Amino acid sequence: MFIPYLFSFVVCIFLTIGSYTSRYSRVAGYPPIQFCVDFSCFSGIFYLFGFVYECLYGEGYPIGCILSMIVAGICIVVAFILLNAAVLTGKGALAMAVSQTQSFFWLLLEMVFSLRLPFFYEAVAMGFGIAGAMVISFAKN
16 A cells, blocks of 8 residues: 555655756756756666566567557656756746646546546545645746
8 A cells, every 4th residue: 555655755756866966967067958868768778678578578568558658658758858957947846746747637547548437535636736736836936
């Protein structure tokens, strides 16, 4: 039960480390956008090895699933680059608030595709998450 919370906490730690590293890369003369692209390429190679291993020794994936994972990966890389660009321009809190709403929209899309209604706690969590992101965005304006 605590694994999703632990995973979310670890992701937040890595996002914080990434934002500080991208800020430091600008001071060191390494363009932050280039840092994001290099990081994404490195992590993409890492995931590629895992993906190939799964296809060779696991059950494999249908072509539709592979294409959707490629599109999702490209979107995640672009979002990561834009998130770090926002952090570098001083809009880090707003960018982080907006990017953290992805899990709420993901849950909403899962419910739409699986044709089910949300449980009470799911609806409350989505409402609080989106409301919190809106409050941060209005406060920053």
